[in-house]
Amino acid sequence: GPLAGRVSILTVGALSAALVWPVRRAILRMRVARVEEILRRSADVVALEDWTALAAEPDGKLVTIYGWVRGRARLDHPVGRETAVGVGLPCQAKFPGLFESLHDFDLVDEGGRSISIRVEGGRMFGTPNVTLEGHELRQLFAALGVPNGATASSWQVHALRDGDPVMVVGFKQTERDPMASALREPAQCLALGSSAPQPLLIFSIPAERRAV
Secondary structure, three states: OHHHHHHHHHHHHHHHHHHHHHHHHHHHHHHHHHHHHHHHHHOEEOOHHHHHHHOOOOOOOEEEEEEEEEEOOOOOOOOOOOOOOEEEEEEEEOOOEEEEEEOOEEEEOOOOOEEEEOOOOOEEEOOOOEEOOHHHHHHHHHHHOOOOOEEEOOOEEEEEOOOOEEEEEEEEEEEEOOOOOOOOOOOEEEEEEOEOOEOOEEEEOOOOOOOO
């Protein structure tokens, strides 16, 4: 009678609440997969062995390249007892979403050649790859200055570390190389970055992690 009806309503409500976050995650995964598919179709893919061809492309060209991360700077606080170039923290409560902190880095190919990745305005995509203890997560949030109203929605975070394989979608830039010196003319180097309103995109890919 009435009691059975109330139990049914409570059961359906509890199941619906329990499914909210899994459904949201599934929607996010589908959106990321869709974005990745569109990017692969629209961007000009520059293979690892064809990096030299990138120099001939005009600045502002949208390209996709693959390689391994080599950081120029690292986060002050380790992520899972390992230094990291960047990290993505899933948050909920007052600040739902993904909090990201990321430094510029070099993308290195199998031959040791590198391209500078300018991450300002960029976005990271990837499966969480580091599981933290509660106190480690709290310390990381504090070290990165995450707002007090944000709480972690998972024990896992997405860390970008030296040697991680990634696919980068961005716009070709030619800039002065701060690491090189030239007597007559400033040395030039290749870089990828954002081009407002389109951001640089960094996708972690399932490949072998390497020493760089």
